[in-house]
Amino acid sequence: MAEWLKGYLDPPWLAYLAAALLQCAVLLAVVMTAVAAFNWMERKIAGRLQDRLGPTRVGGRFGWLQSVADGIKLLTKEDIIPAGADAMLFRLAPYLSFCTAFCVFVAIPFTDKWVALRLNAAVFFILAVAGLEVFGVILGGYSSGSKWSLLGAMREAAQVVSYEVPMALCVVVVVTVAGTMDLVAIGKMQSGWFWDWLVFHDPFTFLTFWIYSTCAVASVNRAPFDLPEAESELVAGFMTEYSGFRWSVFFMAEYGSMLAVSILAAILFFGGWNGPIPLAGLLGLTPQHGPVAGFLGELLGAINTLGKGILGVGVMMWLRWTLPRLRIDQVMTVCLKYCIPLAAAMFVGAALWTYAFPGGLILPARAAPTEPAFPLAAAAHNAGEQ
Amino acid sequence: MAEVNWHTFFFLVAALAACGFAIAVVISGNIVRMAFYLVMSLGAVSGLFFLAGADLIGALQLMIYVGGTLVLLVFGVMLTSGGPFARMKTPRWQWALSIVLAGWLLAILLKTATSVDDWGSASVSRSHVPPEAAPTARAIGLALVGVRVDRLAQQNQDTQAGMAGYLLPFEIVSVHLVVVLVGAAYLARTKRRKQPAQFPQKSSTQSL
Numbered sequence A: 001m002a003e004w005l006k007g008y009l010d011p012p013w014l015a016y017l018a019a020a021l022l023q024c025a026v027l028l029a030v031v032m033t034a035v036a037a038f039n040w041m042e043r044k045i046a047g048r049l050q051d052r053l054g055p056t057r058v059g060g061r062f063g064w065l066q067s068v069a070d071g072i073k074l075l076t077k078e079d080i081i082p083a084g085a086d087a088m089l090f091r092l093a094p095y096l097s098f099c100t101a102f103c104v105f106v107a108i109p110f111t112d113k114w115v116a117l118r119l120n121a122a123v124f125f126i127l128a129v130a131g132l133e134v135f136g137v138i139l140g141g142y143s144s145g146s147k148w149s150l151l152g153a154m155r156e157a158a159q160v161v162s163y164e165v166p167m168a169l170c171v172v173v174v175v176t177v178a179g180t181m182d183l184v185a186i187g188k189m190q191s192g193w194f195w196d197w198l199v200f201h202d203p204f205t206f207l208t209f210w211i212y213s214t215c216a217v218a219s220v221n222r223a224p225f226d227l228p229e230a231e232s233e234l235v236a237g238f239m240t241e242y243s244g245f246r247w248s249v250f251f252m253a254e255y256g257s258m259l260a261v262s263i264l265a266a267i268l269f270f271g272g273w274n275g276p277i278p279l280a281g282l283l284g285l286t287p288q289h290g291p292v293a294g295f296l297g298e299l300l301g302a303i304n305t306l307g308k309g310i311l312g313v314g315v316m317m318w319l320r321w322t323l324p325r326l327r328i329d330q331v332m333t334v335c336l337k338y339c340i341p342l343a344a345a346m347f348v349g350a351a352l353w354t355y356a357f358p359g360g361l362i363l364p365a366r367a368a369p370t371e372p373a374f375p376l377a378a379a380a381h382n383a384g385e386q
Numbered sequence B: 001m002a003e004v005n006w007h008t009f010f011f012l013v014a015a016l017a018a019c020g021f022a023i024a025v026v027i028s029g030n031i032v033r034m035a036f037y038l039v040m041s042l043g044a045v046s047g048l049f050f051l052a053g054a055d056l057i058g059a060l061q062l063m064i065y066v067g068g069t070l071v072l073l074v075f076g077v078m079l080t081s082g083g084p085f086a087r088m089k090t091p092r093w094q095w096a097l098s099i100v101l102a103g104w105l106l107a108i109l110l111k112t113a114t115s116v117d118d119w120g121s122a123s124v125s126r127s128h129v130p131p132e133a134a135p136t137a138r139a140i141g142l143a144l145v146g147v148r149v150d151r152l153a154q155q156n157q158d159t160q161a162g163m164a165g166y167l168l169p170f171e172i173v174s175v176h177l178v179v180v181l182v183g184a185a186y187l188a189r190t191k192r193r194k195q196p197a198q199f200p201q202k203s204s205t206q207s208l
Helices: A002-006 A012-049 A066-076 A087-107 A122-130 A133-143 A147-178 A183-189 A203-219 A244-269 A279-283 A291-320 A328-356 A375-385 B006-027 B031-051 B055-080 B092-115 B138-144 B157-161 B167-188 B202-207
Strands: none
Touching: A012 A066, A012 A087, A012 A244, A012 A291, A012 B006, A066 A244, A087 A122, A087 A133, A087 A244, A087 B031, A122 A147, A122 A183, A122 A244, A122 B055, A133 A147, A133 A244, A133 B031, A147 A183, A147 A203, A147 A244, A147 A328, A183 A244, A203 A244, A203 A291, A203 A328, A244 A291, B006 B031, B031 B055
16 A cells, blocks of 8 residues: 555655555544444344343434443543542553553454554464553553452453463364464455365364453453453442543453454454355456455445344343353363363364365365565475475 | 665664663663553663564563563553552662673673674675565574574584484473473462352351
């Protein structure tokens, strides 16, 4: 994009700046819109599931203005910093959470070409950055100078740090099957119909998906694993002392990371931008049919990825309003005694499966489109062998 | 306006952040603030790795140093400190000692850095850098199983293999560490009482 902008903006450094800012703005716009939409969705789903009314009278059809009203309410609320708090850390904590939750989207591909930063180790980067969100929460809980907050933060730390282990193991299963940590390559592997998705690759990846979804719900602190907030016991957990805008920043971080883990699941297990039906391919929306068709195909892919992610968030909301909250010891038991051993078993199983059936059992699995990283070195190697 | 080299710009930003927050770690007395500054400093170092194109190393830095170590550090502070917002008081002689030691290390590093001729200026022109030196982690993985992609041109088979054969020891050490951690957690936990407390105590309710 920077190359294209160079033709319009005079100094090249301005073109690079514009390209970078544009990509940031697009990502932020997508995620912030999603957060506002999730706020509305949460109320609607809660209303349907629990026979509440949900937003009905706020302006607009289906109460869509509720999110706007919420936003205005949060902005105009008084910003309170408790007297006993460590003011600097108290102010910084929400932004730390927010930044890490949004940094993840830098490496997430929405289609094979629409990715802000294509990293070779994208999966690992996402896991590493997503794990840092806990630090903002711990800081917020600790610096509030309140017992509720501290208890919530301690629970968050124990829970998130523990659940990262099985979650990473689940991701490793997919990485083993795919043979790459590049999310774009993993997505490309699953192009075609829905039976090409990695979730249907073998029984182990299928089971791994369920473990992943359990761990993902726990790692973003959604019910039934919302112990750090636990309204009925801890007031609001680590967010007890936060009000107004700072509270909403935590809130946005939570919804942002929900979307991130859902999109990650969509790419790892459900083909990402490759739909259940290869619609773009069937309609001829490929770059071979001209730039407009190519763009429409990419747009369809991005909608596909986002749609799967939003579906995942919807399932999380469905779970939240259906299941009661677990106790903290039950949460830790689920992680340490069930998720980790199961994920480890799935890892061994998937490794054995790929060893036994390298080409797939029934359907020949598509080989990962691996462009050789070191063509020169590979050529030299081949020459040496001959 | 003059040309802005974004690479240099971001290098300076990340390097200044790393150094500035590192100094803040030393100066601050509040332990949790120190942990926060350390997070920022280590995060800036990972930014330097990303800037150099070493994605995997940058992510490793985030995962291991920033994530793991600091969560553990905060845990340790929160579980062990006697009161809220624990502070650390450093005696003067420790300040003096650490300044001497750090200055000595800095002098050694500066001497080493300036003694390498290639680092003074861009001695390798851009055309010499092979375009296929893409920043992937594959080279590291291949090196662990015994193929050094950067040494394939060498004729000598022994140097070509490099320091191969470290995969198994590496795995053994990592599994060993996991076992040690599980053992430490087992030893550190409180011993379970022989008879857990019965919550609804039937005898007392019956007597009432």
